[in-house]
Amino acid sequence: MKKTTRNLSLMLALTVAGCLGVFAASAEIGKAAPDFTLTDIQGKSISLSDYRGKTVVLEWVNPECPFVVKHYESGNIPSLQKNAAAEDVVWITINSARPGAQGDYDASQVAAWSQKNGAAPASYCRDSDGKVGRLYGAKTTPHMYVISADGTLAYDGAIDSIRSAKQADIAKATNYVTAALDALTAGKPVEKSTSEPYGCGVKY
Template sequence: MRIISALLLAATAGLLAPTASANVDPGQAAPAFTLKDVNGKDISLAQFKGKTVVLEWNNPKCPFIVKHYVSGNMQDLQRSAGKDVVWLAINSTNPKSSDFMSAADLGKWLGEQKSQPTAYLLDPDGKVGQAYGAKTTPHMFVINAQGTVVYDGAIDDKRNARPEDAKTANNFVRAALTDVAAGRAVANATNQPYGCSVKY
């Protein structure tokens, strides 16, 4: 009982921090960040001011990420987003995790998947992931040209790791981008993401 009481006290005191410590809701300003990409180049959100930006939390070793890349779903979504949409994949995996991959290995993986995000960014200390409240891989965000988060949630409505389901799912990110391009409010602006937990 003493051990249980101590754990409860620690949790109440905030010593047992949740996986994602913040939460960015649609309508809020997107937290600013600068991260290095897999080539060692500094990439900041600010440099894409005036453009629509998609953030994709990514971990190649997660079966839910595998689902969307093996099926070609994520690559198709990246291409169909268009040249006016910036696509930033972010990896917040802690270097001590067994899921951690080096920048070189991540770059090689991107090539193997024929994936073409605008940049693949490294967030090894998890600060950007926690600023956004990224919970899963994938966890998707859409930011409009004014720098406001307009979508936060799952990639689609087929909440499983089966590649064959990716193509027939209702894709929430595609729908959000369509709404943004049409100049209207995103109809489904937030929902619960699904996937592997981010390995902070």
């Protein structure tokens, strides 16, 4: 009986370890950012490798999350997106919500939301099975990643330094994404390459 129990415990442990391995993030600062392919809301297939030679920003989003609302209704993220485009930085917005979850918008809903808020990413992609989100270990909305032109992950974490859903705090905060982009543009190391992301949990 004891042997059977031990065997069952071992099988369970191996199964759990295997599942954790499947969902373990493979994005690591200073290493090559994991490649992925998604279809944007325009029906175009895009891959991270398509943009090798350009700096890329990945933004995890949930349009109904109060923390995301803060950064869009204030114009903060739309402004960052437009500034990035002006500097030839590719901004990819990703929604990893499971089908039917909060913020799982279809193409028409995304278009209306984007127009209302002035959103201007290069691409907005749905990651409904959560594969890309789990690949990167995206925890919250927003959760930000900056990838250098050589394909290396240069920043992973929060958009800024103040964990708040209040728009008034944006001006007081240090924007980590802007700091990372400025450093890469200047050919310097990103001083703060990681931070703890804040916001709503990704609705996997």
